[in-house]
Amino acid sequence: MAENGARKSRGETRRRIQEVALDLFAEQGYEKTSLREIAEVLQVTKPAIYYHFQSKEEILLSIFQNLGRPVADAIAWGEVQPRTLETKRELLRRYGAALDATVPLFRFMQENEATLRGLEVGREFKDQMTVIGGLLSDPGSSLAAQLQCMGALLTLHFGTFALPHFEGSDEEKREALLSIATEMVERAHGPQD
Amino acid sequence: MAENGARKSRGETRRRIQEVALDLFAEQGYEKTSLREIAEVLQVTKPAIYYHFQSKEEILLSIFQNLGRPVADAIAWGEVQPRTLETKRELLRRYGAALDATVPLFRFMQENEATLRGLEVGREFKDQMTVIGGLLSDPGSSLAAQLQCMGALLTLHFGTFALPHFEGSDEEKREALLSIATEMVERAHGPQD
Amino acid sequence: MAENGARKSRGETRRRIQEVALDLFAEQGYEKTSLREIAEVLQVTKPAIYYHFQSKEEILLSIFQNLGRPVADAIAWGEVQPRTLETKRELLRRYGAALDATVPLFRFMQENEATLRGLEVGREFKDQMTVIGGLLSDPGSSLAAQLQCMGALLTLHFGTFALPHFEGSDEEKREALLSIATEMVERAHGPQD
């Protein structure tokens, strides 16, 4: 049908479903978003969605698999490095960057924890923060040091979502946030050197 | 029914509904928790719940009104104090204490942001953190200082939920967390003295 | 509501659902009968059905439990009797009577075997005929004798459903059928005496 410029090419509809779904999931929550709604936005019928995904949950899963990459990579990198201060600095840098690139996914995750708890894919992702926390602190360090590292991570992580509330260029704000987190880790790391 | 020692006194059932509801809302999310479920746990029928509350949302509302007090009080206190470093220290202390007493409610809020966004009562509460953030930092301070204060708050706030993952007595952990947050605020406050 | 003569009394709707469901299941098959249809006939809404039964399958189950009794009783009786010719005669008599009283259920079963195979309750019932077959023949008897007994049972069982095609009073026809079956069993039993 050459006359139809909107002719769907292979894989295009699938991608559009993921896109719209993430938007709606993030905006209204996973439970409150119905497939009817997604279909309406896309101007297709519900079964069209089922042609591309086996279930509502599978849509979510595919989104995680697509967007969750950067963070997973940062963690994978961290896990094979020596646990030096420099590694920690670099890990924060990488995690922060990954976070920036995946803000919508993480915002969705934050806001739908209760739902994700029942979905496995959510549970896997939740653990990542624990893993990073572990990479930042040192096994035998004091409670204060451990909490300080966790605080650094929390600041970087949740702070990312608060950035729009502050003035300044994105670049500027991200660097400021990263340097606060880095400083906290350095202070926690220092005494052990 | 004088013979029944378990006779429900006025208001008791109401309180039990709130209790069970918060538990279930926090565990499974607000949307996924049905009134049928709440009724089942309480061993009453659904209409019995409607005798005590006008709607599902009203249950949530009443929970916020009951449990949200301590935090609101801490904020109200902060708003009428002079903005000295000592005030900030005390504010963190009070906020931390209020948080401890209200962990289930806050856990629920964190995990159901998307849902709460549509419920007004949720929106009001969300703003509180912004207000406290404002009380901790100083209007004209640098971006770094502002972010540092926000980091302190984030650390205290979200750290509270992470405490169970660490070893040590509750008392000990809470103090360590508070002192990290305090230190951050002090550093942000310092240069301006 | 005294003015409403059709006011539903406890359990009445439940019974009506079973009644209508069996009718429709028998007429169109279990799969092809939708809850919407049942609800329409009853002039209630679908959720009203769900108030009385947990699922479509549970409706079927309850029908079996209600109507399956007579046959189950006949079998239970047969299982504790000495295996004499007289017992066999009486067993056919009882089975035939139970069958008469439960024609709609059995018609449904015959006509929905494939569906019932997936439903457990169906499987249990299916086995009953095997059990009766066993009670009619003798363990060590010849193949011919065993098949003859099975033929008697088949004649009695399926013949019951064919009776309306013949002329004569119900009483008359049932007795004729029973005597044919009895004669077959007697011939199979005879040689061993």
Add this chain to the structure above:
Amino acid sequence: MAENGARKSRGETRRRIQEVALDLFAEQGYEKTSLREIAEVLQVTKPAIYYHFQSKEEILLSIFQNLGRPVADAIAWGEVQPRTLETKRELLRRYGAALDATVPLFRFMQENEATLRGLEVGREFKDQMTVIGGLLSDPGSSLAAQLQCMGALLTLHFGTFALPHFEGSDEEKREALLSIATEMVERAHGPQD
């Protein structure tokens, strides 16, 4: 694609569809068997099935036309014979043989009566048994004689499906079954000679 030894020849796929469809229809019932399932087993797509058949029902129809032949032939033969005892004996023999060759189809028919009732092709087939019943008994005979003939037919027909439960060679069992049915017809026929 000359290189592909498994190249589908004209009509081969069609036959495979019928084969798989009958298997699944017999196993799960017509309604519960979806075209998706058939397509999956065959490793083709749904539209491929529509290339060979116009509808789901047409698949069923074609199966009946292919496999129903032997029985229809037996009946056709019977209808033009003089109604002697020998004809009846031969008719049972032919019907039994036709049945053996078509067990899967008849099993499906037995187990999906309710569904077939709505499908016309099913209704036609159902009548055959009535026709044979008519050929076996004599118009003016007694009720007992008529029922006895019907019993013979039922025994032969349904007994065929029960044969696997008994021990012995297939040949042996079939002959035993046939002789039981024949004997019944003879007894019913006898008095009139």
Add this chain to the structure above:
DNA sequence: GATGAATGAGACTTCATTCAT
């Protein structure tokens, strides 16, 4: 000879809510 993509209809089921008692 077959496929990718999509559709309209309808299935079972659950929910928050109501009303008479």
Add this chain to the structure above:
DNA sequence: TATGAATGAAGTCTCATTCAT
């Protein structure tokens, strides 16, 4: 103070079928 019975709306999902390629 609570219950039995019922409802309207909506949910996820599957089905038979079609059509352009």
